Amino acid sequence: MILPGLLLILVYNYGPMLGLVISFQKFIPARGIAHSAWIGLDNFKYVANLPDTKEILWNTIVIALMKMVANLIVPLVMALLLNEVRKAFFKRGVQTLIYLPHFLSWIILGGILIDILSPSEGIVGAMLKSVGIEPIYFLGSNHWFRFVLVTSDVWKEFGFNTIVYLAALTGINPSLYEAAIVDGAGRWKQTWYITLPGIASIIVLLSVLSLGNVLNAGFDQVFNLYSPQVYETGDIIDTFVYRIGLQEAQYGVATAVGLFKSIVSLSFISLSYYLAYRLANYRIF
Amino acid sequence: MVEHLTPGRKAFFAFNYIFLTLVALACVLPLLHVLALSFSSSSAASAGYVKLWPVEFTLSSYKYVAEQKAFLKSIGVTLERVAIGVSVNMLLTILIAYPLSKETGVFRPRTWYAWIFVITILFNGGLIPTYMIVKYTAIMDTIWALVLPAAVPVFNVILMLNFFRNLPKELEEASFMDGAGHWTTLWRIYVPLSLPSLATVTLFATVGHWNAWFDGLIFMNTPDHYPLQSYLQTIIINQDFSAMAQADLDSLTKISDRTVKAAQIFLGSLPILLVYPFLQRFFISGIVLGSVKE
Numbered sequence: 001m002i003l004p005g006l007l008l009i010l011v012y013n014y015g016p017m018l019g020l021v022i023s024f025q026k027f028i029p030a031r032g033i034a035h036s037a038w039i040g041l042d043n044f045k046y047v048a049n050l051p052d053t054k055e056i057l058w059n060t061i062v063i064a065l066m067k068m069v070a071n072l073i074v075p076l077v078m079a080l081l082l083n084e085v086r087k088a089f090f091k092r093g094v095q096t097l098i099y100l101p102h103f104l105s106w107i108i109l110g111g112i113l114i115d116i117l118s119p120s121e122g123i124v125g126a127m128l129k130s131v132g133i134e135p136i137y138f139l140g141s142n143h144w145f146r147f148v149l150v151t152s153d154v155w156k157e158f159g160f161n162t163i164v165y166l167a168a169l170t171g172i173n174p175s176l177y178e179a180a181i182v183d184g185a186g187r188w189k190q191t192w193y194i195t196l197p198g199i200a201s202i203i204v205l206l207s208v209l210s211l212g213n214v215l216n217a218g219f220d221q222v223f224n225l226y227s228p229q230v231y232e233t234g235d236i237i238d239t240f241v242y243r244i245g246l247q248e249a250q251y252g253v254a255t256a257v258g259l260f261k262s263i264v265s266l267s268f269i270s271l272s273y274y275l276a277y278r279l280a281n282y283r284i285f
Numbered sequence: 286m287v288e289h290l291t292p293g294r295k296a297f298f299a300f301n302y303i304f305l306t307l308v309a310l311a312c313v314l315p316l317l318h319v320l321a322l323s324f325s326s327s328s329a330a331s332a333g334y335v336k337l338w339p340v341e342f343t344l345s346s347y348k349y350v351a352e353q354k355a356f357l358k359s360i361g362v363t364l365e366r367v368a369i370g371v372s373v374n375m376l377l378t379i380l381i382a383y384p385l386s387k388e389t390g391v392f393r394p395r396t397w398y399a400w401i402f403v404i405t406i407l408f409n410g411g412l413i414p415t416y417m418i419v420k421y422t423a424i425m426d427t428i429w430a431l432v433l434p435a436a437v438p439v440f441n442v443i444l445m446l447n448f449f450r451n452l453p454k455e456l457e458e459a460s461f462m463d464g465a466g467h468w469t470t471l472w473r474i475y476v477p478l479s480l481p482s483l484a485t486v487t488l489f490a491t492v493g494h495w496n497a498w499f500d501g502l503i504f505m506n507t508p509d510h511y512p513l514q515s516y517l518q519t520i521i522i523n524q525d526f527s528a529m530a531q532a533d534l535d536s537l538t539k540i541s542d543r544t545v546k547a548a549q550i551f552l553g554s555l556p557i558l559l560v561y562p563f564l565q566r567f568f569i570s571g572i573v574l575g576s577v578k579e
Contacts, residue, residue, distance in 0.1 A: 001467070002384050002398060005377040005437045009405060012434040015418040016410020022417075078308070081301055090302070096565060097309040100316075103557050105496035107514045111521040111550040112315050115322070121543060123318055126333050159312065187294065212407075220499070224522045245413045246503060258411025266408050 023256035043256035052235070060236040063217040066150045068210045074158045076203065079165030080191065098159030110224035113152055114139065145230040153221060164206065165199060172198040205280040212269035215261050237261050316554070323347070323547035330544050346548035356549070358509060359516035362428070362501075366512050367494045370432045374490040375483070377437050382445035383471050402439050419504055430504035431497070431512065438493070441486045448482040449475055488564045492557060517553050521546050 023043055025036040047053055078098070085091045101109065116122045117138045125135030138144045176194050185193065219238035226234045237257060245254025276282040290298075317337050322330050323346050324339035334340045350356055381402065389395050409415070415434065424430045452475065460470045476483070501515030508519070 001380050001471075005381040006398070006401070008377070008433060008436045009402060011422065012415070012418060012436070013405040013409060016414035017408070019410050019414025019417050022414065081305060084297075084301055085305065090305075094305050094309045096562065098312050099565070100558075100561065101312055103492050103496075103561055104554050105498060105514055107496075107498050107518050107522065108550055108554045111517070111546060111553075112319050114522065115543065115546065115550075116315055116318060121331065121333065123333075123336065155312065187297070223499075224518065241412055246416070251413050255411060255413045258413065262408055262411060269407050 027252040075161035101156045102160040106220040142233040168199040168202040208276045211272035319547045346544040359513045363513040370494040371490045386446040386449035
């Protein structure tokens with residue numbers, strides 16, 4: 001029963017892992033893996049000495065960390081506020097609207113952002129002008145680019161992430177609140193002493209699991225929003241691999257960078273999985 | 286429980302409702318703005334008059350888009366992709382999740398198999414080796430390049446197997462007692478009982494295939510074979526018009542580039558906007574079942 005899926009996984013997921021050997025080769029497609037020259041760690045050394053490497057690594061980590069923090073806090077606050085809403089239809093309506101961006105691709109959202117943020121034609125620029133501020137070229141400015149990345153990523157995903165917190169909130173025993181009210185606790189105290197401790201394990205779990213993404217700054221988003229002007233603050237490992245690999249055809253070098261990323265990510269994921277198991281008793285199965 | 290409303294509490298409620306309304310609006314207003322743009326005349330759009338309502342209502346952008354062969358072709362590719370891709374995804378998800386949902390006592394090497402699948406989420410060969418494998422297996426530039434590499438959605442498998450596991454054991458025992466084998470039990474008992482979860486997973490698979498663009502860009506050599514999102518990527522984001530025919534280019538000069546893009550953006554998201562409200566209630570329960578465990 002499991003066989004067809006297994007075969008496909010072996011070919012298309014494990015096959016490429018064998019292909020990783022080309023990161024130790026001076027790979028020439030016409031010669032294939034068997035006949036390309038072995039050059040040891042030269043590809044890795046070459047990348048380590050590139051002037052841009054530090055910048056790219058730094059960008060990746062900074063953008064990923066900013067997104068991680070924002071994507072933990074915003075949904076939590078949203079879930080707490082939504083939890084206070086008594087009118088079911090209002091709650092459902094808000095939820096329906098905030099989940100929506102999650103289901104649209106970065107092509108669609110990128111197209112929208114490029115249009116509304118355009119300094120000459122965009123509506124954001126027009127609004128800034130109406131309050132007397134010069135339109136800002138958000139997507140072309142190294143100062144603003146990361147800000148746009150993080151904001152738009154939160155905009156896309158916060159609704160969806162809110163689901164998990166809301167589910168955790170419904171799991172809290174209501175008698176705890178009744179007891180607290182009898183003891184004279186106000187709304188803030190209830191939130192502080194019952195709600196937050198009640199979902200603490202989920203918060204810990206999600207923060208720990210997000211650690212595995214420390215080198216994932218979001219290829220789809222960055223690729224569709226960036227331009228050479230903002231490489232300085234916006235170029236990340238994945239976009240760099242794409243450029244040197246598929247556009248400049250330096251296959252060996254690109255694979256080496258990808259391998260480096262995979263290994264670092266794998267160690268972070270293993271660490272976070274271990275921590276999730278220890279702190280929140282989480283297991284995949 | 287009767288709650289006494291203090292002034293502070295009332296103020297909080299008022300603030301909360303207003304704040305949440307604004308946040309919810311912020312999620313859809315940009316989309317509405319683009320929709321309004323797509324229905325506006327190009328002169329009104331470039332003069333910046335368009336906010337949330339079309340100015341000088343016209344369908345010319347849509348007419349233009351509908352006449353573009355490349356656009357229509359890419360929709361065809363996407364529909365084919367969704368049809369084949371989602372069927373393959375769903376079939377494999379069910380076939381893998383069922384055995385993996387068994388205890389190790391019943392299916393001994395279960396944990397081994399499970400790890401083989403999970404490792405693919407954790408570690409992958411990366412861009413170039415994947416590209417090469419697709420090339421070696423001779424599916425480049427065919428619809429299979431968009432279907433086969435993503436044929437096994439491991440995340441969905443995990444959701445499904447957790448759901449299968451929560452079904453009462455007695456059902457399975459009763460069905461074996463009546464002489465059914467694993468295949469019959471799977472299709473006659475498990476699948477019909479799992480329809481809500483299957484709907485969730487189908488939604489994920491459909492949205493995934495509809496939204497995918499990168500594989501189309503790199504595995505399809507001919508722009509004619511691009512699925513919709515890859516086509517939109519080249520036109521809207523990259524502004525690389527080489528995928529367009531000369532005749533299409535000529536007619537583009539007569540009409541505003543911006544309203545046409547707005548129309549394409551809207552059409553590109555339309556199917557999702559249409560199916561999404563109906564499937565919403567499924568995916569919430571589906572995700573909660575799959576992700577939050579006791």
